[in-house]
Amino acid sequence: MRCTASIHRACDTERFMVRVRFAPSPTGYLHIGSARTFIFNWLFARRQQGTMILRIDDTDVERNTQASLDSIYDGLNWLGLGWDEFYRQSDRFDLYTKAAWEVFEKDHAYRDFTPMNAAPEEPASQGGWLCNAGMRELSREESDRRAAAGEPFVLRFRVPRDPVREVAFKDLVYGEQSKSTADIEDFALLRSSGAPTYHHASCVDDFDLKISHIVRGQDHLSNTFKHILLFEALGAPAPEFAHLPLLIAPDGAKLSKRKHGPVVAVMTYRDAGFLPQAYVNFLCLLGWNPKDDREKMSIEELTAAFSFEGVNRSNAVVNFTEEDPIDPKAQWLNSQHLYAMSHDELAALLQPVFEKAGYAASAEKTRAVTPLIQERIKTLNDAPAVADFFFLDQLVPYDAAELIPQKGDAEMAVKVLRHARGVLETAEFTHAGLEGALRTAATELGVKAGQMFQPIRVAVCGRKNAPPLFETLEVVGREACLKRIDQAVELVGR
């Protein structure tokens, strides 16, 4: 790491090394809010030339599943950003246990023998729950005796309230934060099973892994005071904190699978034909902005522009409805990334999409079709419907009325089509050749260009809206064009 003279502190590499982590718990698929948290961590790490760590917070053995872990990997892999180091908390339980008992020995924690299902005298929902009656004051002798007798307990952190004091820190996004220990409850470190809780394992790991910045959702903002107390008890310097505003649904509620369905899953967007870089771009713009007018940004541009100064403090709504589950802005951004791709790159992505739709899409054919549809699709999945006539042997049936030109009739359609057929039999099958021949033909017939082109377009494409005519004819090929025109003549002539 670079050490400049302007830094007056000792040039301590470890001290300045940025290390961030994304710590999902494998209890579901990758949520878009989690994905955004991952992205912001990643961007910050790259920007600071730091280290991105993926840590699986699987301390709750009951709720973790392999399927969930797999789907989180799938989501992360699709995003394509990667990470530098990997840890799994279930591999590190010894570390947490040892740390917990050290905290206990320093009298910053105590055994709480309250039975797991005991109804609290004063439910937390009524306010003011700080600890279970009597447990905090248990003598060490009695505590040891009851433990030795095999009575189950949870190891609970002793929040310093004698005297009460303020816990404060400066959040990189939310600014100065403080809270009285009179409002912080004694949280658990170890469960009665001996397994660590999230708060404990997380802090021990953040210390052990030398995490420099904790970047996470704002739902952890009030937990941070507990964590700071724990870091103190652990003898660990607290890292920097940056909390991110939450992603919420149009109804104002936190996004949830149960209530909002697949829109909360990252994979939904892959399956909808999104480009990962476009989706990353979209997620970044939810709660962050580059302080200029840019919207469509590449990963490199995002990395170069990222800072916590640009992060908002208010929650962002993901705009979707039941009819249209995709945020329109996400779609637009996706189209912008799509239009910016090279034909070769796009064609490579489109080929499997065509194949999946059942088209015989060779690499060459797909490459020829790609420039014609690039600006006509918003997602990769739009492509088959837009390009069907390039691949289908038999056009999807259409109404004969479509063949009739503006201010014309069936007779004109037949006339135009018959004439066009003759022209196409001999014309040079290139954009220029076709355009010249067909424009001349229109003049000869005494019809407007549009009246000439539209019946041909419908005959060849099976619909009125299609890519530019001459390039389209060229790609479809002479043989297929003639065949389709014959069929059209028959259709409209009946």
Added chain:
RNA sequence: GUCCCCAUCGUCUAGCCCGGCCUAGGACACCGCCCUUUCACGGCGAUAACGCGGGUUCGAAUCCCGCUGGGGACGCCA
């Protein structure tokens, strides 16, 4: 209930920290026009917001207080 956080167009946001350049800027979506062989792309334009009430000030979207609204935390979940 207790504590914490937030509040600019329908949505994402700029502006707020360092009051005046804000008759509040950009983008998406919607509508209209232009370009054009259709569609699309692109261009142009229109509609649309400082939650409310008090202060402070010559002057407030910007500072202060209150209210209201929304979100979060309060688990042997993370």
